[in-house]
Amino acid sequence: MNPPVALTIAGTDSGGAAGTAADLATFAALGVHGACVITAVTAQDTTGVSDIHAIPVATVEAQLRAVFDDLPVAAVKTGMLGSAEAVALVVRLCAGRPLVVDPVLVATSGAVLGGEDVRRAYLDHLLPVATVVTPNLDEARALAGHDGSPEGIAAELANAKSAVIVTGGDPEATGTCTDWLAEPGRPPIPLTHPAVPTKNDHGTGCTYSSALAAHLAHGAPLREAAEQAAAYVTRQLTRSQHWTLGRGRGPIAHTKEIA
Structure with missing residues (x-):
C-alpha cells in the first residue's frame, strides 16, 4: 500500500538542521x-547563514511541475521562498491543494530570508490560499506589522479560508508552551504542550510545519494534526536536549531510536 506523498518547497541547510533536510x-x-x-541553496550552520543562492524561478517551476505531473501529492509545505516571484509561483501552482505555509522571513540566527516585498506577497497572495499558516510569534508580528499577543495576532491573520497557528514557547522555559490556533469563523483556542528547556532548537519551526503537513497528508483533521505535530516536536527536542x-x-533531533 502506497504511503501518502507530501511536498516541501524550501531552501537547503548545509548543516542539516532546518529547511528541506x-x-x-x-x-x-x-x-x-x-x-x-x-528554492535556494544556503551556506548555513548552527551559528548562522553566511551565503544564499536563490534558484531561478523557472527552475523552481520546473521542479514543481515534475513533482505534480508524476506524484499524487496529498499535502504541500512551504518554507523559505525568498522572493515575491517564488511566492506568486506557489500561489499559481499550489492553490487548491492542502497547503501548510511556514512564513520563513528571518532565520533563528537573525539572517533576513525575505524582505518587505516577500512579506507583502505572503499577506496579499499566499496566506489567502493557504490551508494553515504556522508563524512563530516573531514571524506573526512581522506579518501583522505590529506587536500583539499570540492570541490576538492569530485571530487577525486568520481569514475566510486559512487557519493560523501561532507557535509559542521560550526554549529557556520550563512547564508548558502554548500555540494559538485560529480557524476561520472561530475564536482562537490554546493548544498546550510541554516545554523542553534546550538550546538545541535549530530547525524547530521547519520540523513542526512539516510534521503538520505529514499528519494532514494522512488525513487528520487540523486540530488533531496540530496536536500531533507539537507532540512530535516535543519528542525530538527531548531527544536532542543535551x-x-x-x-x-x-x-533539533532528526534521528529516531534504533529498535
Missing part, C-alpha cells in the same frame, strides 16, 4: 514519502 527527515519519520522543490553538536544553537 528537516522536512524530508520529518516526513520519513511520520510515514510519508517526501518530495522536494529547492547534544553538543555545533558552535551555536544546535539542531
Whole structure:
C-alpha cells in the first residue's frame, strides 16, 4: 500500500538542521514519502547563514511541475521562498491543494530570508490560499506589522479560508508552551504542550510545519494534526536536549531510536 506523498518547497541547510533536510527527515519519520522543490541553496550552520543562492524561478517551476505531473501529492509545505516571484509561483501552482505555509522571513540566527516585498506577497497572495499558516510569534508580528499577543495576532491573520497557528514557547522555559490556533469563523483556542528547556532548537519551526503537513497528508483533521505535530516536536527536542553538536544553537533531533 502506497504511503501518502507530501511536498516541501524550501531552501537547503548545509548543516542539516532546518529547511528541506528537516522536512524530508520529518516526513520519513511520520510515514510519508517526501518530495522536494529547492528554492535556494544556503551556506548555513548552527551559528548562522553566511551565503544564499536563490534558484531561478523557472527552475523552481520546473521542479514543481515534475513533482505534480508524476506524484499524487496529498499535502504541500512551504518554507523559505525568498522572493515575491517564488511566492506568486506557489500561489499559481499550489492553490487548491492542502497547503501548510511556514512564513520563513528571518532565520533563528537573525539572517533576513525575505524582505518587505516577500512579506507583502505572503499577506496579499499566499496566506489567502493557504490551508494553515504556522508563524512563530516573531514571524506573526512581522506579518501583522505590529506587536500583539499570540492570541490576538492569530485571530487577525486568520481569514475566510486559512487557519493560523501561532507557535509559542521560550526554549529557556520550563512547564508548558502554548500555540494559538485560529480557524476561520472561530475564536482562537490554546493548544498546550510541554516545554523542553534546550538550546538545541535549530530547525524547530521547519520540523513542526512539516510534521503538520505529514499528519494532514494522512488525513487528520487540523486540530488533531496540530496536536500531533507539537507532540512530535516535543519528542525530538527531548531527544536532542543535551547534544553538543555545533558552535551555536544546535539542531533539533532528526534521528529516531534504533529498535
